[in-house]
Amino acid sequence: MSKVGCRLTCPSFSPCGRRCRMRGETLWIRCFINAAYRAALILSLLSGARIEDGPSLSCPFTTLERLLFMDFELKFTPELEGFRKKVQDWLKANIPDGMENPADPVDLTLEGYNKQRALGRKMAELGWLYPTYPKEYGGGGLSDDEAIIIETELDRYDQLLPPYYDSGGKLAAATIMVWGTDEQKRAFLPPILTGKVRSWQLLTEPDAGSDLANVKTTAIRDGDHYVVNGQKIFVGSAHGAEWSWMIANTSPNGKRHENLSWFVLPMDLPGVTWTHMDLIFAGNESGALSGYKNTVYLENVRIPAFNLVGGENNGWKVAGTHLELEHGLMQGSLNGDRTLQKVFKVCRDLKREGRHLLEHDDVREELADLYIDSELTRLLHLRNYWMRSAKKPMTYEGPQAYLHMKRAALRTSKSLHKILGPYALTLDKERGLEDGHIEVQQRGGIVAQHPGGTVEIQKVIIARRLGIGRAVKEQAGVLR
């Protein structure tokens, strides 16, 4: 590891006493603060205070051991490490060649996409595609610990869980679990959770983005069906989808928030068409490579009334479940930041004024900040993951992690531009860096400000959850 890398990862607990040139601060000071912190924790423990288990879901260490080592990372039991080995062996034998993700999601070919889907279906046979969902609905019935292990091991192959863009599995399935009838769960969950169908989310419209309650697409009851007319934008990904799920207005003259309903929509119904949107970047949806975004047109589409989930005009509450998840409570981001690893590599290789970039003080300063940002993102998501699996009540935590992630993406774009100058902006075969990943980050950092609720909307949610400017604190959406 290079000297700078060493300083960046220095835990600052070891009493080396060297002066940190990057920060101009003596590590002894941090050692002292740390020792004082540990002493205070031990004293409070001796006086009977309880220490929470923290994010280690099945931490094999005692509280005292954790106090002494100050170790906040996940630790797994020998049984779980055995499970990890099983996952590693299986992935090694079953991940096909040519599954590397292109830098720009629009370059994901149909062949590459089909490989992702096939891998997903194979994983589902073992219960590893949606590991924590009940077996009776096609999930794995596995623990959160096992799900984290599968996710972490897939990440080593640059793949997410599921290994393709599927907002139906990530968000809609959780919503159906909360709001669906038994019959609906049996009908809708197995195809999604076993990878037979994947789905897109149809929420945003030209006049309903941040103000999602302003949805104008109508769904009017006609016998055993609802007839849908309208237009949705920024939808899904490339290569189509078998299903979608959407909110539509079922009571055009009704009261705001009490006029929407939530539907499962088969995409092969007559009257559903879509075209690609031309964007500077389609968003990689936390690495799931969405490819193109689309405009979806709905013209006299007849959806069976059975596909209405959660009751007519109750859709705003139903949407609260998946919006809660989308706002910073989805898994993913538990692992390190891949782009940052590439940036470190570039800074080790590339020279400026005869010296490697890593040897320049200004570059080190930027890299230190990028590293801190990326670790904060990871730890906030880890905390949220633990809170969810421990069924702790949540308020502002999801939007807090999401807001930090979005801001960090933009700061990263700025830093990369400072460090690499025009190299960061080109896809040129000779001068472009890391097969286009750096250039794509420049576009992606800006685009990341928007999906799943913009930066401003995350702040609005945090304020409402904290009770700022409102007499009554807003409650989080209902989760399972």
Ligand SMILES: Cc1cc2nc3c(=O)[nH]c(=O)nc-3n(C[C@H](O)[C@H](O)[C@H](O)COP(=O)(O)OP(=O)(O)OC[C@H]3O[C@@H](n4cnc5c(N)ncnc54)[C@H](O)[C@@H]3O)c2cc1C
């Ligand atoms: C890459 C990407 C992927 C997406 N994927 C999907 C998808 O799969 N399905 C789907 O349905 N939608 C999707 N979206 C749409 C996304 O949810 C919307 O773009 C987003 O909600 C913002 O809506 P808008 O674009 O209409 O912007 P607007 O709502 O028009 O906002 C414009 C600006 O005004 C600000 N603003 C608005 N209201 C307020 C307020 N009250 N206070 C302060 N500032 C405010 C916003 O922060 C923003 O900066 C995606 C978008 C992107 C970019």
